[in-house]
Amino acid sequence: MNKDINIDKLRANCFRQSKVAGEFMFQMRVPGGLTQAKHLSLVQHIAETYGNGTFHFGARQSFHMPGIKFENIDKVNLLVKNYIHEIEIEQCNVDIDVNDCGYPTLGARNIAGCIGADHCVKANAKVSKLASKIENIIFPSNYHIKTNIAGCPNDCIKAHMADFGILGVTIPNYNYDRCVGCGACARACQGHVTSALKEVNGKIIRNEELCIGCGECIVACPTRAFTRSPEPFYRVLIGGRTSKRSPRLGQIFLDYITEEVLLDVIGNWKDFSADTLNGIPKYLHGGHLMDMAGYPKFKELMLKNITLNEEARVATRLNWQEKEYKAHINVKKVSK
Structure with a gap:
């Protein structure tokens, strides 16, 4: 060895x-968390042929x-060549050189997403399609x-816990002529939203x-009587x-x-990161870079050359609310 x-x-x-010397865990990207079931055969083959027979x-x-x-590892990289081409090139149109060496970087983490409007009746946006873009x-x-x-502010995917959390939202269109005054909409809003x-x-x-x-x-x-806006909007x-x-929760x-x-806006992320880190990438996630730069600088660089739509709103300032764990917590030790 x-x-x-x-x-x-x-x-x-x-x-x-891994904790075991000379052993590793391989990660395959699934943008948006939705992919063709046929790819499970590749996962099974890698896991059973070169892994320990399990996958997570x-x-x-x-x-x-x-x-x-x-x-x-080289054998696994050869096996995923076609998968990377199908997902990254054909599906997401990523500018990447697919070769025998597997993924070029861990870098930007896999985009996590709920099932979205492809299935969920509450979703305002097609999550998988957006994830590919x-x-x-x-x-x-x-x-x-x-x-x-x-796909909606219910946030099943916990977007509030990410560097960038994206929620599909809508501006409800109200047609009074179709309204029968049953009050179902108001009761739903008062019961578990914002009244x-x-x-x-x-x-x-x-x-x-x-x-x-x-x-x-x-x-x-x-x-x-209430319908969604023709195109979805997003909260970031x-x-x-x-x-x-x-x-901490995202703001x-x-x-x-x-x-x-x-x-x-997402297209400005790399330039913001490069500016904050002086062009030298480090293993630091987005929230830490935002803290380093400060919100005013972050907002300036992320909105550079951006023309906002008329409905858009931008936060003037942010107040982070962190849950800080102290080195010594005052908890009474239970004696046996």
Whole structure:
């Protein structure tokens, strides 16, 4: 066994070190968490032929195959060549040289997403389709970023805990002529959203300041008096993270932006990262770069050359609320 294994190089190749010497876990990207079932046969083949026979659905929705010996890594890279081409080139149109060496970087983490409007009645956006477009922008890159996409503000994918959390939102269209005054929409909003709807003399009034664009009124309405806007809008949360020391929820950076604006903003991420790190990539995730730069600088660089749609809103300032764990916690030790 070669004891001089370059762990950092292998990590960049999407092989993560194991507790067992000379063994690694391979990570396959699945942008948006949705892919063809046929690819499971490849996962099975790698896991049973070169791994320990198991695979893990990674926390970021990528396929993880543990137990791969160092001497078999080149063989695994050859096996995934066609998969990388189909996902990254054909599906996401990524500018990448697909060769026998596997993934070029761990870099931007796999984009996690809920099932979205391809299935969920509550979703305002097609998550998988959007994930493919964002994959085209952020991958490959040596600047780290975690992106989660939820089809609605219910946030099943925990977008609030990512560097960039994206929520599909809508501006409800109200057709009074179709309204029968049943109040189902208002009850739904009052029951588990923000009480943005009220019935006044048989007409539903929507408080635009309270409305969060979730679309619950649309789902609840039996006569389709409420319908979604023709195109989805998006809410962008930034700086969320898990952490051993200071986990925090992301804060709203942009609200009610169009897909075109969203993709243009994401397109500025690499330049922002390069500016913050003086052009030298480090293993630091997006939330830490935002802290280093400060919100005013972050906002300036991320919105550079961006033309916002008229519905868009931008946060003037952000106040992070972190849960900080102290080195010594005052907890009474239970004696046996």
